[in-house]
Structures are given as C-alpha cells and as structure tokens.
Amino acid sequence: MPQAAVSTKRGLGTTERRDLWWVEPLAVALGLLGFIIYATWAAFQGNHYYFGPYISPFYSPEVFGDSQHSWFGPVPAWWPAFLPFSPALLILWAPGGFRVTCYYYRGSYYKALWADPPACAVGESRGGYRGERSFPLIIQNIHRYFLYLAVLFLFFLAYDVWKALWFTDAAGAVHFGIGVGTIVLAVNVFLLGSYALGCHSMRHLIGGRHDELKNAILGRNCYNCVSALNRNHMRWAWCSLFWVAFSDVYVRLCSMGVWTDWRII
C-alpha cells in the first residue's frame, strides 16, 4: 500500500480541486476592474458625452453641464476651483453604490478581488474574519436605499430614450426618428431595468417580506415577475454593466466623429 505525501496544510489557493477554479474569479476581476477603470476615465473626461439627442448614461441626469440636456445650466460659479468638475461625478455614486452593494456583485468581488475565499473550497490567507457583521461591510445593508435611487435613475434614462427619438435638422425643425443610438440607449434601459427590478432587495420589498404572498404590495404576480428576473440576476448584472459602458463608448465615438450614427427612420 504505497503512501502519497500529499500535504493537507491550508493557505491561499491551496485546494485539491482539479478544475480551472481560478478562471471565474479571474474573469470577474478583469471584468470589474476593466469597467471601473473605463468608467472612472470616462467620468473625468467631462466632454464628448452627448451627441445630437443622445446623452451618455454615465452623465445622465446632467444636473449641471454644457449640453442641451442640462437641468440647471452650466457648472455653477460656487463650484470650488480646485475640484475637478464633470457632470458624471455628481451622479455616478448612485448607480455605482447600487452595484457595489448588490448581493450578486458582493459575492463576486469578495471572491475575485479580496480572495475571501478565492473560490469555493479553496484556501484563504486571512486568519481573522468579520464578514458583514461589523464596520465597514455592515454598510452593505444600505443596498435597498441605492435600489430606490436606481429605480429613479431608470425613469431619467427612459426619458433620455424618449428624447433620443427627436432629431433636429439643419433648419432647426424637430422630427421624429430612430437612430442606432436610440436603440443603444433603449437597450441600456431594458438591461438596467431587468437588473435593478430583479434585485434581491426589490424581491423582498415587493412581496418576499410577507409569509403570505396575498399581502404583497402589488400582488403575487408582480412578486413572481421579480423572482423570474432575479433567477437570472447575474446575467442581467453583467449584460447591463457591459451595455452601459458600450452606450457611453457609442455616444463618445459619435461625438468625436469616429463613428457615424446611422438613422433607421
């Protein structure tokens, strides 16, 4: 009976798993870091965020800014000169906070970025562990408040799609139309809506908090719809993350003249 000297000591990355367990956390880390880097870069640009009737979702709602979409006109005089200004910096904390505190992303970045654990049944390096019981991670419990903001943002983005249906011609007349950009922004709202409305907090608030679904605020059918979206929450999370960045890329490149926005109607 030959013996195999297999070590059983634990440490970061130690496991008997034979599959490519590191691929998923690596892909998640690359995806999240790629998005964070791009979104941060795009948010600090402060230009090329609108084109015709389109506005990048990173910059909407534009509270202060130079475009026709701005609510209250250009950057206010009281804005401190030493602070960089970009319309995106005023609003991105809200959708960003929604994603950071999202139950799906939490589980993903705890694994991919903090290696806590690196993957299922794979060893960790940390000795101490406090989880989400104490500061700072106890703040994750604020997720439902970011959900309220995310739902509000859906209305703003849907209004942007409405505005993206109206094009001004050279004579200054406004005509109904549909461009590729209109579809890009509409798909963005659809994906963000499917992600936000299928959120675990939404599922709880819409009816999950009741033991009897007849007490659900909008009825059991609504709870079932949210649950159906929730079953694919991860998919919606990634699709919406990719598409919101692509929407910004689309508007930016059209604004820079690199891409041409084709009019369908």
Add this chain to the structure above:
Amino acid sequence: MTSATFSIWRGAAGEGKFFKYTTEISEGMVVLDAVHKIQAEQANDMAVRWNCKAGKCGSCSAEINGIPRLMCMTRLNQLPLERPVTIEPMRSFPSIRDLVTDVSWNFRVKKQIKKFKPRPPDVADGSWRMQQEDVDRVQEFRKCIECFLCQDVCHVLREHHKHEEFIGPRFFVYVAALEMHPLDTENRVEELAKAKGIGYCNITKCCTKVCPESITITDNAIIPLKERVVDEFYDPIKRLFRAIRGQ
C-alpha cells in the same frame, strides 16, 4: 475492465495522510462503489459512512477532487481518471476516522433554533387554510437531506471556524422554512442577526453550488433572511415608523 487510482485520506482525529489504491472499475460505477471495492479488496479497516446509495440519506458526503459531493452520486465517468481521484473527509468537521467525520455539531445547532409555532386554527375543526404558492415557497427548503455539504464548503466554517457564532447555510435554510411558513408566528430575526451570525455570510453562493438537492440556498433562503434582518435592524426609515407606531 479498466483501472483507476484513488488517493484516499486515511487517519484519525485530524492526523493522517493520503494513501493510493488502484482498483478495477466498470461502467456505471460511482465513487462510493470504488471505495467499497477498495474496502473489500485492499483496505478492510477503512471507515466510510454510507446508507442509501441513492442520494437521499446524505451520509456519504466527502470531498472528491477537492469539491464537496456525495460519493454515491458522483459517477466515475464524470471524473478525470488520468490522475488519482482524491477522496477526503469533509474539512469543516472533526475527523473521526478515514472518511468519517463528526457532524454532531449540526444536530446541537438545530436544537437551539426556535420551533414551529403555528397560529390558532382557522376553522373550528382545528385545520388551517393556506395558499399553495405560500407553501411552495417553503417546500423547496424541505428537500434538504442534511448531507452538510453546504456547511462543509462554507468558508466561514471551513476556513474561519466560526462554529460558535455562525449556524451555517444548512440552518439558514431550516430557519427560512420556519420563518417564511404562512402559519408560523414565531420571530427568529433577532437571533438570526445576533446569535446565529447571518452577517458572517458574504454570499459566495458556494453552498448553492454544492447542494445535491439543487436548493437555491443563497437566493431563496439566506438573502431573504438577510433582508428581514435589514428590516429589523438596519433600515432607519422602518425603525422610525416602528418608533412612531410604538412597536
């Protein structure tokens, strides 16, 4: 007949090492078959816990190639056999001997959870009325076979050994089955937040991935319970409304 090599952890009370055994395998065999064959032909004293061999008793939990699985439900043709197949006992529980672990901690935890407390009967004959959908929601949790693979894979128990402060996914499922039951009147939310340590769960969903009964542990049990804890302890507006109502 072809042969395969198995690297099986053998030892007692946490001390032990892997031993290699090569045995003949045939079509349709599961890991438990191979272990039994090795036990019969090469290692008569090897300890292995098993019972139904049908994935319903939850006895033969182990770690196969590093992944917590039931030995009786893991077919050999699903495993790469060019390298030895490693079989270890569950790491979250004390080793008794070879592949057998002491899972009695789980039974002690279960006894500490508040029992089902139904509301008074709805009708004079002593029966209740419930909607099928409400029953369906908790029925999923009753599929649990208590194999404790979810407890084994949970890093809070496996890596951080929080057995005194954290009850683990199996018992969050158990609490969810009681807490979401349409007839139950007991409130377990405060003990979930404090004594049962639900805040330690960081939603890695490993428990859901290893569940042989495909219970959606994280999404359908743990997160809804976490949200109920938020209602009670971390939602300032709800707390304000409760204070106004004098609750």
